[in-house]
Amino acid sequence: MRLVTYRASVEAPARLGFIDGDYVVDVAMLGDSLGLDLPDTMLDLIDLGPLAVTQLQDVVDQTRPSWPIGAALPLVNVKLLAPIPRPRKNIFGIGLNYVEHVAESSRTLDTSKDLPKQPVIFSKPPTTVIGPGDAIEHNKAITQQLDWEVELAAIIGRTAKRVEKDKALDYVFGYSVMIDVSARDNRRAGQWIYSKGMDTYGPFGPCIVTADEIPDPQALDLWLTVNGVIKQKSNTKHMLFDVKTLISDISAGITLEPGDIIATGTPEGVGAGRNPQEWLWPGDVVEAYVEKIGQIRHPVVAV
Numbered sequence: 001m002r003l004v005t006y007r008a009s010v011e012a013p014a015r016l017g018f019i020d021g022d023y024v025v026d027v028a029m030l031g032d033s034l035g036l037d038l039p040d041t042m043l044d045l046i047d048l049g050p051l052a053v054t055q056l057q058d059v060v061d062q063t064r065p066s067w068p069i070g071a072a073l074p075l076v077n078v079k080l081l082a083p084i085p086r087p088r089k090n091i092f093g094i095g096l097n098y099v100e101h102v103a104e105s106s107r108t109l110d111t112s113k114d115l116p117k118q119p120v121i122f123s124k125p126p127t128t129v130i131g132p133g134d135a136i137e138h139n140k141a142i143t144q145q146l147d148w149e150v151e152l153a154a155i156i157g158r159t160a161k162r163v164e165k166d167k168a169l170d171y172v173f174g175y176s177v178m179i180d181v182s183a184r185d186n187r188r189a190g191q192w193i194y195s196k197g198m199d200t201y202g203p204f205g206p207c208i209v210t211a212d213e214i215p216d217p218q219a220l221d222l223w224l225t226v227n228g229v230i231k232q233k234s235n236t237k238h239m240l241f242d243v244k245t246l247i248s249d250i251s252a253g254i255t256l257e258p259g260d261i262i263a264t265g266t267p268e269g270v271g272a273g274r275n276p277q278e279w280l281w282p283g284d285v286v287e288a289y290v291e292k293i294g295q296i297r298h299p300v301v302a303v
Contacts, residue, residue, distance in 0.1 A: 202263075
């Protein structure tokens, strides 16, 4: 399923829906029409556990294409939000997780040229998250080196503690697209959270594709453009540490909980690694894509 959080109008509350062709179908309204109590937020759905998606899919299959009146809205008429507009916890970011990105970072940033022997983990606060179409803020008083990173995001579906690698994908609820926006001139004594954790630095969406539709997260093309020009283009097969390894590694010491998000790292092509270096400025437009999920598009604005 392609699950979304959306608003039907500017004043309307955020609602849980799924994409069916050119429409967004409201999950709770669909349930009401059938006398079922279905969740109206993404986190509520995730909290119901692994069987919830299967049960929801059964309801959808039994109902399609006769959606209840008012439950299906044209996709072009709704505002898509970040699939989880306010994560409960910091996002787990993974640094230096593609070989070529390790090389380009070592040339221009204070990182080692040697491949990491363990995942490099940092975090992005929930306040970084913005939804499709929302603006990335550029504060010239803070940064002159605003950079881009396209990433596959994995969303955890159930509590994971000391998970074995070969079972780790069983804990994934679904996948989405994230842009790890980074102010390269704001790294502090090797700490990355301020550089990567400012407001609007976590564009996220346009949907969560449930894990059953992506059985192999290591076979997905991904790319990023700035003003229509390709800057990054790769495939998740080039990750140093695949998704199951990341889940196993993090959960060895930090309990992963339903709704937690892992941004799995970025391939080469970031602005800091270019010669000459390139940065984002007000007026630029960034677009990021991951195969089988979709794309998000964000303007950069001055604040």
